[in-house]
Each structure stands twice: as structure tokens, then as C-alpha cells.
Amino acid sequence: MEITVSILTVFGALGVFLTGYRQITAVSMRRIGPRFRVEVERKDARGFERFISGIRVSATGSSASGLVSLVTMADGDVIAPAHTTWGLVGINLGSTFASWCIAATAYHAPLAVPALLLMALALPFRLSATLRRYQYADVIGGLALALLALDFLTGRVVFTPDLSDAIFSGGVLADGAGAVVLGFLVGIVTSLVIRSSVGTVVLAMSLAARGWFPVPVAAAAALGSGIGLSTIGYFAAQPLGTAARRTAAIHLLVTASACIVGGVVIVSPLAAWLVPGDAHTPFAAAVHVVAFVTVCYALTSLLLVPLSSLLPKAAAFITVNAVRTEPEERPFTVLSPSLPESLDANLLLTQSALSRMAIKTYEMLMIVMNASQLDDEVRDGSERSIAIRDTVKDLEHEIASALTRAVQMPCSRAQAEQIQQQQRVASELSLISDDCFKTMRLLERSSRKNYRFHQESRDELFGFTSQILDFLKYVGDYLEGSIDRPDWQLANEMEETIDKVRNKLKKRARKVLEKNDDADIKAELAFIDIISYLEHVGDRCLVISDTVRRLSV
Secondary structure, three states, X not given: OHHHHHHHHHHHHHHHHHHHHHHHXXXXXXXXXXXXXXXHHOOOOOHHHHHHHHHHHHXXXXXXXXXXXXXXXXXXXXXXXXXXXXXXXXXXXXXXXXXXXXXXXXOOOOOHHHHHHXXXXXXXXXXXXXXXXXXXXXXXXHHHHHHHHHHHHOOOOOOOOOXXXXXXXXXXXXOOHHHHHXXXXXXHHHHHHHOOHXXXXXXXXXXXXXXXXXXXXXXXXXXXXXXXXXXXXXXXXXXXXXXXXXXXXXXXXXXXXXXXXXXHHHOOOOHHHHXXXXXOOHHHHHHXXXXXXXXXXXXXXXXXXXXXXXXXXXXXXXXXXXXXXXXXXXXXXXXXXXXXXXHHHHHHHHHHHHHHHHHHHHHHHHHHHHHHHOOOHHHHHHHHHXXXXXXXXXXHHHHHHHHHHHHOOOOOHHHHHHHHHHHHHXXXXXXXXXXXXXXXXXXXHHHHXXXXXXXXXXXXXXXXXXXXXXXXXXXXXXXXXXXXXXXXXXXXXXHHHHHHHHHHHHHHHXXXXXXXXXXXXXXXXXXXXXXXXXXXXXXXXXXXXXXXXXXXX
């Protein structure tokens, strides 16, 4: 009974640690995630730069979030799978940073008192109504939970006597290659179950420090945690496109290479220093575990320098190919909610779908502009606009369904606000497609009934539509991730300019009706309606900019 209680206590403490750790990484990824995506998707970025970006995002954020970011970016053709290799290598190496911080601090002083002080400090921020201050509570409170859990994980707070002799009285995991292989398998299974490689490494460090696992076995378990995370990523990518699956396969191959290197290290003389059979202090045991994992990942990085070009080819070989389709033709697919980091990953996929909606609405507005200049384009343009509008409506429905499922899952305040933002943006883009469709219908009817607009109408429509196209393109750049968020002041200036031109054009049409006896009344009224519909597009672009601004402060 004591053995069961002791083991469950350790896993309970691990659960508290993961809760706090994920609160911290959720906030950090909100800040560094966009920068990471911009850095790795640059066409001129070198492998070393992507390697450093991978280390940074994994060390200061989350290795799982970095992995799903690359997988979802590859799925949207933002980055080629071959260009993700060094980013994935860096993510593996950077994931050891948190383990080093824990090893360097948790085994030297009690952490319960600092944890409670931090929790008290987080309380005022919990009462804040703004997202930014509320994030401080998540970071401080998450750190407090992690520190409190570490006091239990390291064995500083003990509920039961030392049970290492009772647990391993038969000497099954005392030493030998079989014990190391078993530890490696334990690491894989644990990482698959708790869905966290960092949590598995921390658990391995704790078991080694308590004397429950021999240090070599704990080191093997820590290294095996990477395979668990890669396996989760690989299966998570299966519903996505070929590029996403290949990116996940590359990460699996990178991690498998590190495990092979780890096997070589264990049988080499280097093992006597990195993974000794007996660590005299808990601190030494923890350091040996994390040092072993770090050295394996670092050696793998060096060995892959001449072989990095082979990994994408190997990933293409082991990945089941699907019929390649263009991004805008692919069905909108989200990851299973049972997978780790699935909510953040699905929000990225939804953002990509919103970008596709923006591209489609931009295409519709281009059709409108061409039809306003060339009568021959009206009929074909009308048919194309109907097909595009149907695509936009289908995307809106799929996005709404995905976001409805997402909001029913446990989510942070930041995630809830992002869901709200995406729902509003999807609705506004759908309304933009309606405005473009109505404009196209008016142009078609005007052409069919031979309406005669005033002489300057074509030039006026071209200039007015061009201004709105610029605004819509600016909003699309945000949705594609080219800019962090639209500049509210610039968006206001663009909308004010559009309103001034709208007023000028409507006034011109009214003067034509008042002063020209031969004016085509129906044509000028249709012209005024066309201007109104186009101006609505600018209004909706401003609403999108305002939504992003209010939900980002």
C-alpha cells in the first residue's frame, strides 16, 4: 500500500508541475510564437538561423508548440518540409533548457515558501480585466505551481519512507543493457501518456534523484521521451496534407537519430562520466540525466550537418503520399482534441483558413474591378464570383463548426479571446463576399440592360475599387501572418479616405441626374448602389482591424 501511495504521489506532483508549466508556456508562446513563425518562414533564412529559432522557441516556450507550428505551417505551404529540418533539430536541443533550470535550482533549496509567495503575488493580477495583466497571473501562478510540485518530485517533501529497495528488491533495473532498453521504452510510453517530453524528463530526473531508477536507466527514459513526442506529432499530422506529414516524419527521424547516438554513447567510455552507475547526491543524479540528453541532441546536431539533405528524402519515402492539391483547394481539417497542444494548433489551422477566405474575397473584388472596366468580363466574372462565394461560405461554416468545438474545450482566457476574434473575422469576410457578389450582380444587370453610366464612371470605379483592394490586402497580410496586427491609426486613415471618395462619387452621380436631361436614371442609381456595396467592404475591413486591436490589448 505504501508503495502505491508513494508512486501515485509522484505522479500527482508531476500533474501539478505540468499544469503550472503549461500555463507559463501558453503565455510565452503567445508572444514568441508569431516571431518564430516569421523567422523560419523567411525565404532567405539559412539552416543555422532556423536552428537558433528552434532552440529559442523550445527553450523559452514549448517544444510541442514549436513542432505543431512547423507542421501547420508546412500544411499551409508557408514553408517546405525540407526547410524545417534544422528548426526541428533546434527544438529538440532547446527542450533541455527547462530541465537544466530545474536541475540547477530544485535540488539546492526548498521551493514551497517561494511558491506560496509567488501565488500571493499572482492574486491581484487575477482580478485584472485586461488580458495583458491577466497573463502575468498565468505566468506567476504557473511558476508557483511548478516550484511547489518540484518540492514533491525531488523528494524534499516525503509522505512515505524511502521505498527504492522495496520497489527494486529483485534488482531488475540495477544495471545492464536490458535495463537501459527497458528505461528507454518506459520513457516513450510515459511521454505518450502524459503528452509531454519535458514532464517525462523531469520525472526521470526525480526517479534518479530518489534512487528509484539507476541513473543510466533514468537517462535512457529521458531520451526516450523525445520519441514519444515525435510519435504523437507524427500521428497528429496524419489528417493533414502531405507536407505536414513529411515535416512530422522529419522530426521523428531527427529524434530517432538522437536515440541511436544515445545508444552509442552508453556503450562508449563517455558513459562513465555522463551516466555513472551511482550518483552520490540527488543533484548529481539529476544533472547526469539532463547532461546525457543534452549531449545526445548536441552530437546529433553535429552529425546531421553533412546528412541533413537526406532526412527530407527519407521522410518522403516513409510518408504515405496523397494527391497534391493547392492550399486553397484543400478541405479544412483540424487536429483531434485529445492530442497535446491541439487547441493552439487548431487555432493556427483556423488562422490559415481565414487567410484562404481573405484570398478568395480579394479575388472576388479583383473580378469586380475587371468587370467594371471590360464588358466582356461581366458574364464570366459573374459565374466565377458565384463559385468563389460558395467556397467562402463553405469555409465559414467549417471554421464556425471548428471554433464551436474549440470553445467547448478547457481553454485559457487568451485562447477564448482568440476564438472570439476568429469567429468575428470569419463572419466579416463572409459578408465581404456577399458585398462583392451583390456588386457583381448589379454590374451584370447593368451590362445586360445596356445601362449608360456617366463618362468618368469607369475611371472612378477603378480608382475607388483599388483603394478598397489595398485595404483588403492589408487585412489579408495580417491573417497570413505577414504583420502582427493591423495598425489601427493606418486602418482608420484608409477608411476615412474611402469614405471621402464614396461621398464624392455619390455626389457626382446625383449631379449628373440633376443637370443632364439625357442621363440614364436607372444607370446612375445602380452606380450609387455599386459604390455603397464597395464601401461596405471597406467598413468590414475596419471592423476586422478593430476586432484585432481590441482583443490584442
